[in-house]
Amino acid sequence: MSVSEKYEIFCQHYALSRNGTESAKQAGYSNKSAANQASRLLQRSEIQERILEITGELSTNIDVVTELEKQYMTASPIIMDRLLLKHWRC
Numbered sequence: 001m002s003v004s005e006k007y008e009i010f011c012q013h014y015a016l017s018r019n020g021t022e023s024a025k026q027a028g029y030s031n032k033s034a035a036n037q038a039s040r041l042l043q044r045s046e047i048q049e050r051i052l053e054i055t056g057e058l059s060t061n062i063d064v065v066t067e068l069e070k071q072y073m074t075a076s077p078i079i080m081d082r083l084l085l086k087h088w089r090c
Contacts, residue, residue: 007050010041015054 006027013023020038029037041047 007041007047010038011047011050011054014038014042015051015058 006029010023010027013026014020017023020042021035024034024038024041025031
């Protein structure tokens, strides 16, 4: 694995987990050196920029609360119907 591949894997894992040591391990650094490597990598501007880039790609334009409310409103009548049917069968 090339150095740039390790950097990319580190950045991807770090963008998701925010755990430098685990991200370094996932990128192929040894358990013994992972914490030091993570600290070193996180100080590099190109690594910081790539993490921000990945984080931006993960962002969404969906209003999560509104979407959950819509799904709840759709599911509630179905769930209530099933509960009532189950109650009346007993």
